Amino acid sequence: MSLADDRSLALAGTRDEDEIRRARAARIERLAKWALPVVIMGLAILGWAWIVTANEIPHYILPGPDRVWDSLVNDWGMLIEAAYLTGWITLAALVMAVVGGAGLAILFNQSKMLELSFYPYAVILQVTPVVSIAPLIFIYVDSKIAGMLLCAWLVAFFPVLSSTTLGLNSVDHNLRDLFRIYGATRWQRLRYLQLPSALPYFLGGLKIAGGLSLIGAVVAELVAGTGGIGSGLAFRIQEAGYRLNIARMFAALALVAAMGVFIFAALSVLSHLLLRKWHESALRKEG
Amino acid sequence: MAVRHHDILPLGQRPPLLRLNHVDKVFNGDVIALRDMNLQVNQGDFISLLGPSGCGKSTALRIISDLMHPTRGKVEWEGGQGQGDLGVVFQEPTLMPWATVAQNVWLPFRLQGKSYGEVKDDVLEVLRLVGLEKFLNAYPRELSGGMKMRVSIARAIVTNPRLILMDEPFAALDEITRHKLNNDLLTLRSKIGCTVIFVTHSVFESVFLSDRIVVMAARPGRVLSEVTVDAPYPRDEAFRTSAEYAGHARRASEALREAMGEHA
Numbered sequence A: 001m002s003l004a005d006d007r008s009l010a011l012a013g014t015r016d017e018d019e020i021r022r023a024r025a026a027r028i029e030r031l032a033k034w035a036l037p038v039v040i041m042g043l044a045i046l047g048w049a050w051i052v053t054a055n056e057i058p059h060y061i062l063p064g065p066d067r068v069w070d071s072l073v074n075d076w077g078m079l080i081e082a083a084y085l086t087g088w089i090t091l092a093a094l095v096m097a098v099v100g101g102a103g104l105a106i107l108f109n110q111s112k113m114l115e116l117s118f119y120p121y122a123v124i125l126q127v128t129p130v131v132s133i134a135p136l137i138f139i140y141v142d143s144k145i146a147g148m149l150l151c152a153w154l155v156a157f158f159p160v161l162s163s164t165t166l167g168l169n170s171v172d173h174n175l176r177d178l179f180r181i182y183g184a185t186r187w188q189r190l191r192y193l194q195l196p197s198a199l200p201y202f203l204g205g206l207k208i209a210g211g212l213s214l215i216g217a218v219v220a221e222l223v224a225g226t227g228g229i230g231s232g233l234a235f236r237i238q239e240a241g242y243r244l245n246i247a248r249m250f251a252a253l254a255l256v257a258a259m260g261v262f263i264f265a266a267l268s269v270l271s272h273l274l275l276r277k278w279h280e281s282a283l284r285k286e287g
Numbered sequence B: 001m002a003v004r005h006h007d008i009l010p011l012g013q014r015p016p017l018l019r020l021n022h023v024d025k026v027f028n029g030d031v032i033a034l035r036d037m038n039l040q041v042n043q044g045d046f047i048s049l050l051g052p053s054g055c056g057k058s059t060a061l062r063i064i065s066d067l068m069h070p071t072r073g074k075v076e077w078e079g080g081q082g083q084g085d086l087g088v089v090f091q092e093p094t095l096m097p098w099a100t101v102a103q104n105v106w107l108p109f110r111l112q113g114k115s116y117g118e119v120k121d122d123v124l125e126v127l128r129l130v131g132l133e134k135f136l137n138a139y140p141r142e143l144s145g146g147m148k149m150r151v152s153i154a155r156a157i158v159t160n161p162r163l164i165l166m167d168e169p170f171a172a173l174d175e176i177t178r179h180k181l182n183n184d185l186l187t188l189r190s191k192i193g194c195t196v197i198f199v200t201h202s203v204f205e206s207v208f209l210s211d212r213i214v215v216m217a218a219r220p221g222r223v224l225s226e227v228t229v230d231a232p233y234p235r236d237e238a239f240r241t242s243a244e245y246a247g248h249a250r251r252a253s254e255a256l257r258e259a260m261g262e263h264a
């Protein structure tokens, strides 16, 4: 500003009450966003410990947090191996869900006839609970790994398919006209227009698929049991339950939850990185 | 210098560019969007299609740009039509939000299979022409409405099209920005000598910009009359307040009032 009169000079750098109040509220909220959940967690653990000691609950019914912690430390080797297997199945299923879901969406988008023929079956696969299909899968699929992957894939691919399909069809109609006027080929339209338009939708589907592939992997483990391929976290939970090792059940459960949180966080970060330059969802809200 | 300059000859001496011959367009069997539209567009013309909403202005542009076929009649290009002969600007800037300004302007070339390196100079030149050379790497959301529209215009002229279609491009902007863009559009035209068909429902905009105003009426959509604005270019702010301008505006308003008929 070139308004260098006295009044402007006096105003430069001042913030009024409203702004100060808003800034303070924003600062507190930023802090509370992390601090409050941590405090709640701490209180819950303390409460849990207190209930267990005060009521003298035997550890084979409800272990205290200290025993769960001990189990986490003592069984770490076994648990981390189990987490590795479950994580591997989950990740592989997610990758396959992305390839399969996005691939099918693109195929359907290119051929209306294919879409009309097969989309209903994709829906049927999705609405049938995986727990009820899993036993059948393990009858016909010999390899445990392949069966588990198939289970996890079945639950995870649909959100990718449906959200990518929606995205490919949500192209701005003026941009579509523009591409037609400039004589774009089908391939150019897909590559330069439809795929970028579909990206935010695809990433939304991916976040859901990430959670679902973990669920699929856990369900598959419970149905498959173990057999030469080592044991995943879900199997460890079940096994510890048979042995009344409740502390280990909690420890393994904590790891499953941590994995779910990690997947969600990783996919959120990925989504943010890909969209932050241009998409509305990545903009910091003002005011 | 790939963006060519064409000389604009006086009205009446311009070679023909494109003809609409008895074009009819019917939707759903009963909406007559266009009835027997005849229009000869000459090289260097700045034509405004002026008329109330629903009179078939957008339909006419869609037919010219081959986005839809006429029910009857045809569009004939002098010497046939090639890729890149047409530039379009819609009411919305219609930019790809995931692409930078430069990438957006590159698009028409990219769809012709040309790499950015090949056409970089053209992209820079048109961005300079619309005053956005500093915003090469900005994303559309970082730009104001008027700046986005400038990018859209740069994209429309980058291939050196023989004809530019603009469908109410400034209707959504505030009046100050609109005036500025109108001035700049005329400056641009005097620099590159492009041929423009400009759709508007503003009498003042059409008088300021064009040398031919085609007045259209609705139900059925048709051309009613043509008003010639023979005021010389360049036209500037002084022209906006001149008696000559007022006179042309009065004639155009009268023609439009007639076009509206009892529907007004």
Ligand SMILES: Nc1ncnc2c1ncn2[C@@H]1O[C@H](COP(=O)(O)OP(=O)(O)O)[C@@H](O)[C@H]1O
Pocket (backbone or CB within 6 Å): B027, B028, B031, B032, B033, B051, B052, B053, B054, B055, B056, B057, B058, B059, B060, B221
């Ligand atoms: N795709 C379409 N299907 C049916 N009717 C349409 C379609 N496009 C335009 N129309 C009708 O044709 C008439 C002219 O429309 P349009 O060319 O958009 O008018 P303008 O641009 O002058 O406002 C209107 O009555 C409109 O409702």
Ligand SMILES: [Mg+2]
Pocket (backbone or CB within 6 Å): B057, B058, B059, B167
């Ligand atoms: Mg219109």
